[in-house]
Amino acid sequence: MTARFGRTELPEDLERVLRKAIRLQWTTLAILAVSVTLVFLTMGNSQAMKAAWIEDMLSFAPPLAFLIAVRIVNKPPSEGYPYGYHRATGVGHLVAAVALCAMGTFLLIDSGMGLLKGEHPPIGSVELLGQTVWLGWLMMAVMALTAVPPVILGRIKIKLAKDLHNKVLYADADMNKADWMTAVGSILGVAGIGIGLWWADAAAAIFIAGSILHDGWKNMRGAVTDLMDTRAMTFDDGKPHPLIGKVDDYLRGLPWVESAGSRVRDQGHVFHVEAFVVPRDQLPPLQALEAARDGCIDLDWKIQDLVMVPVAELPAEVGGRRRHQSERSL
Template sequence: MKLNQYEEIKQGEKGAWVSIGAYLALSALKLGAGYWFVSGALVADGFNNLTDIVASAAVLIGLRISQKPPDKDHPYGHFRAETIAALIASFIMATVGIQVLIGAVKSLFNSEHQIPNLNSAWVALFAAVCMGGVYIYNRRLALRINNQALLAAAKDNLSDALVSIGAAIGIIGAQFGLPWLDPVAALAVGVIICKTAWEIFYSSTHALTDGFDENELSSLRTTIAKTKGVKAIKDIKARVHGSHVLVDVIVQVDPELSLIESHQISDEIEHRMGRKHNIMSVHVHVEPQEDVENSEIMSTEKH
C-alpha cells in the first residue's frame, strides 16, 4: 500500500534516529579509543561526530515540523521545513569540511608527528564500515520516500565514513614512517565534504527560491501535451515544496466542449501527472483554444 505524504515523512524520522544513535555510539568509541591509543586523528574524528549529532537533530526537527497539517499561515503545509533542515545540514557539513582542510594544512607544516597505536586505525575502519551501513540505509530510505532532508543526512553519513577512512590512512601511514599520508588524505576528504556541502546548499537554496529544473519542466509539459483533449499549453510553472512538486498549468481545449468535458480533461491531467511523475498537487486552468484564423484577421485589421 502506498504511503501518503505524511506517512512518508514519518518513515524518514527512522533514518534521522539511526544517524543520531550511530553518532552517539561512535563518538564515544572514537574519543575513548583516541585518548587510550594516543591518536589525535581519532579524537578529532570523534569530535566531528559530536557536531554531526546537531546536523541529524536539525533534520529530525525539520521532519517533525513538516508533518504539521496546513493552517491559515501555511495553506500549502509545512513541507519546506525539510528543505530548511537540509540547508542547515549543509552549513554544518561545510564547517566540518573547512576544519578538516585547516587541520590538514597545519599538519603539513608540523615537523613533530606522534605515532599512534595501530589499534586506533582498526577502530577508525570499524567506524567507517558502520557509517557506510548507515549511509546505505538512509540513502535507500530517502530515495524510496523521496525525502531531500534525509538524503542530505545520508550524504553527511558518507562524508563521516570518508573522514574515518582518512584517519585510518594517516594512522597506518605513521606506522611506516609516512606521516604525510595523514594530511594528504585529510585534504582529499575535506575537499569531498565541502563539495557535498555545496551541492546540498545549492539544491536547497534553489528550491527555497522557487527554482525548478528546466529539463524536468519540459518532461512535465510533454506529459500534459499528450493528454487527450489538450490542444495547447498556454503556460506551465512548477516549484518544489519540501519533497513535493507543485504544478500550475494553463491548457487550451476545444471551445465547443462542455464544462463537464473540460473538467474531465483536467482530471485526466492530474491522474497522468500523479501516475507518471508522482506529482499529486496540480492546479489546472482550462481555457478555450483561440481561433487562429480569426486572430490573424483581427491582427491584419489592426494594421
C-alpha cells in the first residue's frame, strides 16, 4: 500500500457546509459594500463614524482571506510543497489579524489625540425631501440599520466554523457578532454631540478603536501560535483538540502496542499527526503499521496525514518519562 499525504477532499456533508460558508462570505461582502457606502455618505466630521467606517473597511479582510484560502488549500501536494497548501488558511488569518491590529492602534492614537486637543466636531444639516434634517439623525439611523445583518451572519458563521474547523471563518464570525458594539458606540457618540457633550464622539471612537485592537490582537496571537506549530486546539482556541486523545486511545487499544502518544499540529483546518508507538514484544510487520495508520486517519476527516514512528520509549513531550536534567544535557 502506498502512503498518501495531503488529502484535500472533505466528506460529502462537509462539502455542503463549505459551499454554504462560501455563499455566506459572498453575501457578507455584498452587505459590507452597502454598509461602507452608507456610512461614508453620512459620517461627516464625526470621529466615531470615521472609526466605524474604517472598521467596516477592515471587515472585508477576513471573508476575502477565507475565499482565497479555500481555493488554495484544495491544491494537491507537490514536490515543492509536500505538506500541501493547508497553511494558506493560517496565513490569511495572520494577514487579517495584523491589519486589524495596525488600524486599531492608529485609530486609538488618532481618537485619543482628538480628545486631548478638545476638538469639537460639528454635525450640520442636510436637505432631505424638501426638509432640513440634522445629519446626526441619519448617522444614527444608518448605524442602527447596518448593525443588524453582521450580527445575524456572525451567529451562523460560528456554527459553520466549528464544523469546518476553520479559524479564519471563526475570526470573521467573532468580529461580525461584536459589530453591534461598534454601532451602539457610534450612536452614543453622535447623540452626545447632539446634546452638547463634545467629548462623547471622541470617547466613542476610542471605544471602537479598542474593540478593533482587541479583535486584532486575539486573532494575531492565535494565528502566530498555529504557524509556530503549537499543539492543535479547538476552532476557538479554547482547549486542546479532543482528537489528540482519540488518536492515542485508538493506538493504545491495538494488541501489539504497549504505549502510544502523539504530537498534533494544526495545518490550517486539518491536522498533521506524528504518532509514536512502543511495540509490546517486537516491531510489528509493515502491514500492521499501515493498518494502524489508516485506522487513525479514518477516525476523523481533520487528520490530513499521519506518520507512524515505532520507538523504544515515548518522548517526554507526548507522555513519556521525562529524563533528568543531567541526562538531557548530554
